[in-house]
Every structure is written in C-alpha cells, then in structure tokens.
Amino acid sequence: MSASVIAQYVMNGAMLGMMYALVAVGFTLFFGVLDIIQFSHGDVVAAGAFAGLAAWTLLTAAGVAAPAVLLLAVVLSAVAVTALLGAVVARFIVLPVKGAPQLNVLLVTLMAGTVLRECLRLFYPGGSQPKLFPALLPTSGWDIGGFHLRFDNVILLVSGALLIAGTHLIITRSRLGLAIRAVAQDEETARTMGIDFRRVVLVTFALGSALAAFAGVIDGLYYNEVFFGMGLLLGVIGFAAAILGGLGNLYGAIVGGFLFAALQTIGAVALPFASAYKDVFAFGVVILLMAIRPTGLIGERASERV
Amino acid sequence: MTTPLLSCRRLTRRFGGVVALDGLDLEVEAASVLGLIGPNGSGKTTFFNVVTGLFPANAGEIRFAGAPITGLRPQAVHRAGIARTFQRSRLCLPLSIFDNLMVGNHQHLDHRLWFNLVRRQVLRRQIEENYRAARELLHIFDPPLADRMMEPAARIPMIDRRRVEVCRALISRPKLLLLDEPSAGMTHEETLRLMDDILEVQQKLGGLTIILIEHEMSVIERVTRRCVVLNYGRKIAEGAYAEVSRDPEVREAYLGLE
Amino acid sequence: MRSRAIAALFTALVTAYAWLLLRAESQGAIAALILVGIAAGILAMRTQLLRPVARSLGSNERFAQGLAFAAVVVIALALRDDDFALLLLTRVLIVIVACLGLNVQFGYAGVVNFAGASFFGVGGYTAAVLASSARLPHLLVLLAGGVTAALAGTVLLLPILRTRGHYAALITIAFALLFRTFLEVNDALGGPQGLKLGEMRIGPLRFNDPISAGPFEGSFYLRYIAVALVLVALAFAVVQRLDRSWVGVALDTVRLDEIAAASFGMDIARWKIAAFTVGNFIIGVAGALSAFMIGFIAPNNYSFAESLIFVSILLLGGIGSAWGLSLATAIVILLPEKFQIIQEYRFLMFAALVVLTLLFRPVGLVPRPLRRLVGPPLS
Numbered sequence: 034m035s036a037s038v039i040a041q042y043v044m045n046g047a048m049l050g051m052m053y054a055l056v057a058v059g060f061t062l063f064f065g066v067l068d069i070i071q072f073s074h075g076d077v078v079a080a081g082a083f084a085g086l087a088a089w090t091l092l093t094a095a096g097v098a099a100p101a102v103l104l105l106a107v108v109l110s111a112v113a114v115t116a117l118l119g120a121v122v123a124r125f126i127v128l129p130v131k132g133a134p135q136l137n138v139l140l141v142t143l144m145a146g147t148v149l150r151e152c153l154r155l156f157y158p159g160g161s162q163p164k165l166f167p168a169l170l171p172t173s174g175w176d177i178g179g180f181h182l183r184f185d186n187v188i189l190l191v192s193g194a195l196l197i198a199g200t201h202l203i204i205t206r207s208r209l210g211l212a213i214r215a216v217a218q219d220e221e222t223a224r225t226m227g228i229d230f231r232r233v234v235l236v237t238f239a240l241g242s243a244l245a246a247f248a249g250v251i252d253g254l255y256y257n258e259v260f261f262g263m264g265l266l267l268g269v270i271g272f273a274a275a276i277l278g279g280l281g282n283l284y285g286a287i288v289g290g291f292l293f294a295a296l297q298t299i300g301a302v303a304l305p306f307a308s309a310y311k312d313v314f315a316f317g318v319v320i321l322l323m324a325i326r327p328t329g330l331i332g333e334r335a336s337e338r339v
Numbered sequence: 340m341t342t343p344l345l346s347c348r349r350l351t352r353r354f355g356g357v358v359a360l361d362g363l364d365l366e367v368e369a370a371s372v373l374g375l376i377g378p379n380g381s382g383k384t385t386f387f388n389v390v391t392g393l394f395p396a397n398a399g400e401i402r403f404a405g406a407p408i409t410g411l412r413p414q415a416v417h418r419a420g421i422a423r424t425f426q427r428s429r430l431c432l433p434l435s436i437f438d439n440l441m442v443g444n445h446q447h448l449d450h451r452l453w454f455n456l457v458r459r460q461v462l463r464r465q466i467e468e469n470y471r472a473a474r475e476l477l478h479i480f481d482p483p484l485a486d487r488m489m490e491p492a493a494r495i496p497m498i499d500r501r502r503v504e505v506c507r508a509l510i511s512r513p514k515l516l517l518l519d520e521p522s523a524g525m526t527h528e529e530t531l532r533l534m535d536d537i538l539e540v541q542q543k544l545g546g547l548t549i550i551l552i553e554h555e556m557s558v559i560e561r562v563t564r565r566c567v568v569l570n571y572g573r574k575i576a577e578g579a580y581a582e583v584s585r586d587p588e589v590r591e592a593y594l595g596l597e
Numbered sequence: 598m599r600s601r602a603i604a605a606l607f608t609a610l611v612t613a614y615a616w617l618l619l620r621a622e623s624q625g626a627i628a629a630l631i632l633v634g635i636a637a638g639i640l641a642m643r644t645q646l647l648r649p650v651a652r653s654l655g656s657n658e659r660f661a662q663g664l665a666f667a668a669v670v671v672i673a674l675a676l677r678d679d680d681f682a683l684l685l686l687t688r689v690l691i692v693i694v695a696c697l698g699l700n701v702q703f704g705y706a707g708v709v710n711f712a713g714a715s716f717f718g719v720g721g722y723t724a725a726v727l728a729s730s731a732r733l734p735h736l737l738v739l740l741a742g743g744v745t746a747a748l749a750g751t752v753l754l755l756p757i758l759r760t761r762g763h764y765a766a767l768i769t770i771a772f773a774l775l776f777r778t779f780l781e782v783n784d785a786l787g788g789p790q791g792l793k794l795g796e797m798r799i800g801p802l803r804f805n806d807p808i809s810a811g812p813f814e815g816s817f818y819l820r821y822i823a824v825a826l827v828l829v830a831l832a833f834a835v836v837q838r839l840d841r842s843w844v845g846v847a848l849d850t851v852r853l854d855e856i857a858a859a860s861f862g863m864d865i866a867r868w869k870i871a872a873f874t875v876g877n878f879i880i881g882v883a884g885a886l887s888a889f890m891i892g893f894i895a896p897n898n899y900s901f902a903e904s905l906i907f908v909s910i911l912l913l914g915g916i917g918s919a920w921g922l923s924l925a926t927a928i929v930i931l932l933p934e935k936f937q938i939i940q941e942y943r944f945l946m947f948a949a950l951v952v953l954t955l956l957f958r959p960v961g962l963v964p965r966p967l968r969r970l971v972g973p974p975l976s
Contacts, residue, residue, distance in 0.1 A: 070766075141955040144949075148952065273767060313782070320772060324756035393856065417860060438968060456839065489972055511861070
C-alpha cells in the first residue's frame with residue numbers, strides 16, 4: 034500500500050473521528066448532568082444537518098450565492114435548530130420522567146428520536162430519499178506526493194478541533210461550566226448552593242446538541258449527502274464512543290470517538306470483503322466492545338457485583 | 340470461646356482513595372447477637388456488603404462456619420447461609436408481599452423451567468406449603484399483615500415493609516442474619532417490638548446468629564451482649580455495651596462527648 | 598353467572614366491532630368506526646363501565662381465554678372469503694405471538710431488546726432457506742425458526758449480561774441495524790430483493806389451496822389462521838405459566854432489583870439468558886410462520902423501525918401485560934392497514950403515542966395485573 038493511500042485512510046479516519054467525538058461529547062455531557070442517555074441525540078444531529086440544508090435551499094432560492102454567507106447561514110441555522118431541539122427534549126421529554134425507571138427514560142428518548150426521524154422523512158420535502166448537501170468549502174488543495182490534501186477537509190478538521198477545545202474551555206473555565214460540573218458531581222449539593230438545576234440541564238442539552246449540529250454539518254459537507262436515518266447511525270456510534278471513553282468523561286468521549294473511527298478505518302483496510310460490509314463491521318465492533326469492556330476503556334466506576 | 344461462626348481477618352476495602360474498611364478483625368460466636376455500631380460512614384454497611392460479596396474485599400479473609408467465603412459471589416454467600424436486610428428498603432414494590440417473601444426463599448424453591456411450565460399440580464402444592472410457612476413467620480411479626488400477603492408491597496406502610504424485609508431474610512432459615520438498621524423510621528416502641536420478635540424467631544430456630552447495625556443505643560444495650568465499635572473502617576472497641584460506652588475513644592469518636 | 602353473561606356480551610360486542618372494522622372498505626366508514634372505537638374506549642375508561650367485565654374476565658381467565666378464542670374463530674369464519682381481512686387477522690395473531698416472546702424479555706426479566714424484528718427475521722429467513730432446500734416437515738421448520746432465532750440471540754448474550762439498561766439497549770440497536778444491513782448486502786440470502794417461499798404444507802394439507810368442504814368454501818388464509826391461533830394459545834400458555842410460577846417471581850426480581858436478587862441467591866445471568874432465549878425462540882417461530890404466510894421476505898420487513906413497532910406494542914398495551922399487548926397489537930396492526938391515510942405516518946404516530954403513554958400513563962392500556970400465586974387471580 035502506497036503512502037498516499039495510507040494518508041487518504043488517515044484523513045478519512047480523522048474526519049470520522051471528529052464527527053463521532055462531537056456526537057459523543059454530547060452524550061457524555063447529558064449523562065454527566067442527569068445520569069441518563071439521551072437516545073434521540075443522533076436524530077437531533079440529523080435534524081441539524083437538515084436545518085442547515087434548508088437554510089441553504091432558501092437562501093440560494095433567494096439569490097444569495099456567496100459561499101461564505103451561505104456557509105454561515107447553514108451553520109447558524111443548524112446550531113440554532115439543534116440547540117432548541119436539545120432544550121425542548123430536555124424540558125418536555127427527559128425532565129418529566131426524571132425519577133422514573135431507567136428503562137422508561139431510555140424508551141421515551143428513543144421514541145422521541147423516532148418522532149424526529151420520521152418527521153424528517155415525512156415532512157422535509159423529498160426527505161425520504163438521500164438529499165444532496167452543497168459543497169460550500171473550496172475543494173481544491175495541495176498535492177503531496179500523490180496524495181491530494183483538500184482544503185475543505187483541513188478546514189473541517191481544524192474547526193472541529195477548535196470546537197472541542199472551545200467546549201473544553203467552557204466546561205473547565207466558565208461559570209456555566211462550573212455549574213455543569215457541580216450538577217454532575219452532586220445534584221442536591223448543587224441545588225443547595227443556589228444553582229438553578231433546571232436551567233443548567235436545559236443549557237447543557239442545548240450546548241451538547243449544538244455541538245452535535247457541527248457533526249451533522251461536517252457529515253453533510255464531507256459526504257455531500259444527508260439522509261433522514263443518518264442520526265441513527267451517528268447516534269449509535271457516538272454513544273458507543275462515549276461508553277468506550279467512559280461515560281461522563283469529556284476527554285474519554287473525544288478519545289473514544291477517534292478510537293472508534295480508527296477501528297473502523299483499520300477494519301476497512303484489513304478486511305478484504307468489500308466495503309459493502311463496512312456498516313455491518315462498525316456495528317459488530319460496537320457489540321464486541323460492549324462484550325469486552327462494558328464499562329469503557331477509560332475510567333470505571335466502582336459498582337456492585339451481582 | 341467456641342469456634343466463631345464468622346471470622347474476618349484484616350479485612351480491607353477501598354473506594355478510590357477512601358478506605359472504607361481498614362484491616363478489620365471481627366468474630367461472631369454462633370447463636371449470639373453482635374451489635375455493630377459506629378458513626379455514619381464508619382464502614383458498617385460496607386462490612387455487610389463485603390461479607391455478602393456485593394463488593395469484593397481488597398485484602399483480608401472471611402471465614403464462615405469454618406470455610407473461607409472471601410471472594411465468593413453474593414449468590415454463593417447466601418447459599419452458605421447468610422441472609423441480610425438493607426439499610427434502605429429493597430422490597431420489590433410492584434410484587435405482592437408473598438412474592439417478596441418468596442424472593443428470600445429462592446434457594447429452596449424448585450425453579451427449573453420445565454418443572455414450572457409443566458408440573459403445575461406439584462407446583463401448586465409447593466406454593467401452598469410455602470404460603471403456610473410464610474404466613475406463620477409473618478404472623479409472629481405482624482398478625483394482621485399475615486392475612487394480607489397477596490397485596491402489593493407498595494401498598495403497606497414503611498414500618499410493615501421493614502418487617503416484611505426481616506421476614507424475607509429469615510424465611511430461608513439462614514445461619515447468620517445481617518440486620519442493617521432494621522429500625523430506621525420506627526418509633527422506639529416499634530423497634531423494641533421488632534427486636535423481641537426477631538429474638539423470638541432466634542429462639543425458635545435455635546442457633547441463629549445475628550449481626551445488628553443499629554443507631555438506637557438502648558436497643559443495642561438490650562439485645563446484644565457484645566458489640567463492636569467501628570470508626571474509619573477500624574475496630575476501636577469491643578465488648579459489652581456497658582464497657583464500650585465508657586471507652587474514651589468511643590465516646591470521642593461516636594457519642595460525640597468530650 | 599351474571600358476571601359471565603356480562604363478559605360474554607362484552608366479547609360479542611368487541612367481536613362485532615372487529616368484524617365490522619375488518620370488512621369495512623370505504624375510508625369514511627372506517628374513519629367513523631375508528632372514532633366510535635376511540636369514543637367507546639374513552640367512555641369505558643372514564644365511567645369505569647368495564648370494571649365488572651374486567652373483574653369477571655380477570656377472575657376466570659380460562660373462561661376469558663375461551664371467549665377470546667371463540668371470538669377469533671367467529672370473525673375468521675364470518676370473513677371466510679375475504680382474503681385481505683383474513684391476512685390482517687393472521688398478521689395480528691402472529692405479531693401477538695412475537696410480542697408475547699418480547700414480553701418475556703422486556704416485561705418480565707427487564708432484558709431490553711430493540712431487535713425484535715431482527716429475531717423475527719431470523720425465523721423468517723430460516724424458514725425460507727429450510728423450506729426451499731431441506732425436506733423437513735414444515736411444522737419442524739417453524740420450530741427450527743425458533744431455534745435459530747434463539748441461537749442468533751446467544752451472540753448478544755455475553756455483551757447483554759455484562760451490561761445493563763442503556764448499554765444493553767445500545768447492543769440490541771446495533772444488532773438490529775447490523776442485521777438489516779447484513780441482509781441487504783448478502784447475496785446468498787437474496788440481497789435487497791429477499792427470498793420467496795413455497796406454500797406451507799402439513800401432511801397432506803396444502804396451505805395455499807382454497808378450502809372447499811361440501812357447501813363450505815373459504816380462503817386459503819383460514820389454514821394459516823388456524824396455525825396462528827394454535828401458536829397464540831401455546832405462547833399464551835407458556836408465557837402465563839412462566840409468569841405464575843417461581844420463575845415469574847425470579848424474573849421480576851431480576852428486573853426490579855438486581856442487588857436484592859443476587860443477595861438472595863438468584864443467578865441473574867441464568868435468568869436473563871433464560872428469558873432472552875425463550876423470548877427469541879417464540880419470536881422466531883412467529884417469524885417463520887409469518888414468512889410462510891406472506892410467501893416472500895425481504896430485509897425491509899425486518900428493519901429497526903419494525904423492531905420499534907414491536908416495542909411500541911408492548912408499551913402501549915402495558916408492559917408485562919399479555920392481554921394488553923394483544924389489544925395493542927390489534928390496534929397497531931389494523932389501524933394503518935385499514936385506514937390508509939395514516940399508513941405512511943404509522944411509525945411517527947405510534948412513536949408519538951408511546952412518548953405520550955410513557956409521560957402520562959406508563960402502565961399502558963391494560964395494566965399488568967398483580968401476580969397472585971395463591972387465591973383468586975384478581976380482586
């Protein structure tokens with residue numbers, strides 16, 4: 034295998050890893066503040082990608098052609114929609130069942146995700162088919178020894194990294210981050226310290242979902258296609274990545290995302306039987322990882338043996 | 340002293356950096372009642388959890404009836420003859436009181452799939468035998484409740500749930516009973532009543548050994564002849580309640596008296 | 598006796614309603630019928646009109662089961678030449694069987710399974726492969742469908758046993774997505790086009806011939822209904838006997854409190870394995886019969902969305918409630934098929950209904966009754 038092909042795989046894996054990490058960070062944030070898994074997270078991501086697409090469609094129809102304006106509109110629209118959706122899910126779906134059996138929380142978020150997914154399929158014009166996503170970034174690039182390094186990919190990777198770094202700063206340095214960490218540590222104590230629990234939960238869900246909107250947009254820009262079911266795939270893998278890194282652990286989620294992408298890429302290289310099986314392989318890896326390290330590779334909470 | 344029923348040597352359990360049990364040595368004589376006391380967080384419940392196998396010990400050894408049980412899973416510990424109650428009630432609330440008692444008797448029930456599916460007549464007789472036995476036991480603790488065994492556990496008040504929980508632990512006729520604050524939420528009189536009932540069953544079963552975690556010192560004084568005081572996972576005193584309650588270290592750590 | 602008469606009257610009403618709904622063709626009439634049904638349902642809940650019926654049926658379950666059995670037979674005979682109505686009826690019966698299996702996992706042991714349609718599909722594909730290649734009697738093929746589904750489930754056992762709740766859910770979701778994708782890319786199993794099945798045969802009976810016995814003539818679906826009805830009866834018997842036994846107590850305890858269960862000697866892994874395997878076996882048998890009946894299977898029938906429909910049925914009916922899931926199956930299967938306008942929106946509609954159910958009435962339509970191992974079954 035030539036160096037350029039390897040470079041291509043690495044690029045591919047890095048892009049996947051960035052998307053997974055962005056989604057996984059959301060899962061881990063939600064788990065941190067509420068000890069629940071937001072199973073509709075993946076579908077919120079898909080809704081973000083479609084919101085971005087809608088913004089592009091509307092603006093181009095209105096005659097706007099400047100890529101920078103379009104890109105900004107796509108990103109803003111995606112972020113706004115997902116942040117709102119995240120907060121709505123938290124407010125009307127998750128918080129009301131807080132205290133109910135875990136199974137109910139799981140089911141209610143999963144079904145809420147199905148509602149979202151089906152709404153995209155049924156009500157987005159032509160939503161039942163994969164939709165073309167516009168290429169808004171320059172596709173030219175540098176040729177490095179037979180490997181074509183595209184500008185758009187570099188931009189996506191760098192912006193993804195900046196986003197994650199920004200989130201990290203918010204969590205560790207800001208007052209909001211302090212409140213989130215306090216709630217994650219101990220809800221009761223946080224409440225007695227005067228932290229508005231509901232507000233922190235809503236903001237966390239908005240933040241985590243907005244972050245995932247970028248994953249949706251990156252997905253769209255990278256593959257030039259979005260699909261109503263894409264959230265299911267991103268959600269399952271993002272959740273698996275979050276578990277891999279140890280739920281509730283921000284760094285773990287990032288590492289887990291890239292680790293999963295690496296496994297997938299290596300699998301695609303190492304396993305000769307066609308790329309047709311690449312999703313089968315990815316889900317197989319999810320199942321296998323759960324069997325080997327159910328509590329994640331990093332960080333493990335002490336728990337009872339039963 | 341005869342050979343102890345339960346003996347622990349240098350038992351240690353850590354949670355992260357916190358040492359919940361710190362080289363604890365502890366022995367319980369057969370057919371006795373041992374009081375286990377100490378301030379909150381001194382490792383009493385952790386001791387129960389380690390003995391019953393819910394948390395593995397990091398170091399040390401536990402012997403029960405002469406055989407080592409260190410590192411056994413909770414199921415095996417129970418089969419060896421140890422039953423317990425929980426500090427916070429762990430009844431299955433949607434199930435009937437009778438079902439809950441049968442949870443305690445699981446090891447004596449025939450739970451093979453085929454038997455339960457097909458041998459319905461035999462099963463019916465088993466159920467009826469168990470019903471009578473459960474009723475008899477519950478009757479000691481709470482006569483009116485014994486006639487309400489088909490009601491969901493969610494419907495009875497906390498005090499009755501405590502009694503059901505004690506019965507659930509007793510029904511399998513264990514050799515050792517671990518009671519984790521059975522009186523939480525009870526009045527003084529109710530607690531004494533519960534203890535008298537437990538002692539009555541102890542007499543009947545002949546040879547039941549009990550370790551009792553309890554905050555009510557008058558209860559400890561009344562039902563135990565020996566008690567162990569824990570602090571920071573270590574044993575700081577041992578002896579009759581009257582002795583340990585005079586011990587200056589105990590008074591400082593536990594009773595809050597200078 | 599009077600209460601029995603009331604129960605019989607109630608069953609007769611429901612039977613007549615089901616018959617009307619199944620044979621109605623104009624969308625207007627169907628819409629009206631559905632509205633009547635919803636109104637009656639709300640009225641019954643508000644006025645507690647059904648209390649005596651529920652008490653009567655609950656206190657004498659054999660009688661209730663007999664009534665239900667008779668009702669299905671009556672409807673089937675009344676609609677004997679209406680292929681489409683009979684197809685729907687068979688489908689309802691088969692999905693009831695599958696959901697009874699799922700109920701053992703979800704409702705009793707608390708083992709989440711979001712791949713119900715996948716195991717249904719394993720049964721279906723097994724039937725398709727065996728019916729075309731092996732000379733196995735078809736009743737055995739049905740059994741083989743169950744066995745293969747149970748075996749396929751063992752792949753997931755290790756990860757499911759090592760994890761709980763959310764994690765186990767993730768595993769089964771991953772499996773559901775994997776299974777569907779696998780079927781699509783695998784040429785040996787027909788790829789996206791799927792596989793065809795020949796007609797089902799039991800002894801001299803050829804299932805796809807129309808029935809004519811003297812003056813009686815009927816659709817070939819009647820035979821499938823007969824088999825499906827037997828399966829429902831068997832599955833009901835198995836599931837309810839499991840529930841009303843020591844096994845039921847153990848499964849419930851494992852679901853409700855693993856720590857208490859372990860502390861009293863219950864082997865949690867054993868019970869989860871038992872529930873998962875028994876459940877998948879039942880689902881697989883149902884899937885095999887379904888494949889025979891439709892005569893053609895494709896990956897599309899076994900998508901994750903279909904798995905969610907199974908789960909929705911359990912939750913709408915009342916988790917753990919065998920009668921509840923039967924009622925919910927009838928609603929979830931019949932409504933979109935008869936009322937075509939909502940066909941396209943069914944996933945959306947039922948998902949939304951489940952969200953509302955979980956938020957406002959988590960016990961479902963027919964809440965699971967308390968287990969009473971001694972004494973009359975219901976007060």
